[in-house]
């Protein structure tokens with residue numbers, strides 16, 4: 001099967017290739033450069049970690065709070081990039097004997113996601129060296145990918161588009177402007193952002209290609225798949241926020257009252273839902289792109305499901 005691509009779309013694939021070549025970087029030579037983390041380093045900015053809401057945290061505990069979330073942030077990206085890459089390789093098959101520009105853009109996309117997963121494994125290892133023992137990331141990338149890839153391509157591309165759009169907003173609005181972040185942590189997400197900008201363009205193109213293939217009843221099922229995928233993401237966030245809260249409460253310097261412990265647990269879940277679901281919906285073009293593909297009734301179904309997440 002080959003896809004026929006209009007000229008304007010062809011130009012967008014070609015531009016993505018040019019941008020990808022320009023951004024290209026190396027994990028050691030450009031990003032890590034022999035650096036390590038120190039226990040005093042702040043990882044995730046307050047705009048994403050919601051640390052500003054916890055006025056009772058000491059400065060030292062505030063740093064640990066940012067580190068736990070930053071470490072999880074790197075691990076979550078490593079996890080989602082497993083299924084994103086598998087889906088990109090799968091959809092690239094339609095261009096094997098067709099448009100070679102689209103194929104090259106997707107092959108570069110895949111190559112970059114493999115490199116990003118390696119980068120996030122390196123960051124996890126560096127965080128492990130500098131942080132107190134006992135942190136654990138609860139989810140296996142392959143297990144999650146098997147569940148996600150069992151859903152319709154339309155819904156996986158929609159979720160991927162959401163993720164790759166919020167990645168950019170997180171960097172530009174929160175990570176880049178925070179002068180107190182670890183320079184290494186900031187560089188990881190600066191270089192990641194440089195290559196992700198093209199991915200969001202390609203997600204949007206491929207989502208439209210897939211959408212054009214679907215009959216209305218298939219699209220209706222795909223909307224349900226998307227709702228189930230977001231619910232699955234939320235399940236991951238709940239489990240990880242509980243694990244991260246337990247780790248933080250044991251490793252923090254202060255001891256907290258029962259009420260403060262509840263506030264910390266709730267803030268972590270709210271921060272994770274904001275980072276991985278709501279920031280993409282509230283602060284990117286995602287709803288606009290979604291609306292191009294679905295009916296008002298389907299849009300409301302998705303909105304209702306999201307508001308049930310609280």
Ligand SMILES: [Fe+2]
Nearest residue numbers: 081113116196
């Ligand atoms: Fe990536």
Ligand SMILES: [Fe+2]
Nearest residue numbers: 113164196199
């Ligand atoms: Fe990406």
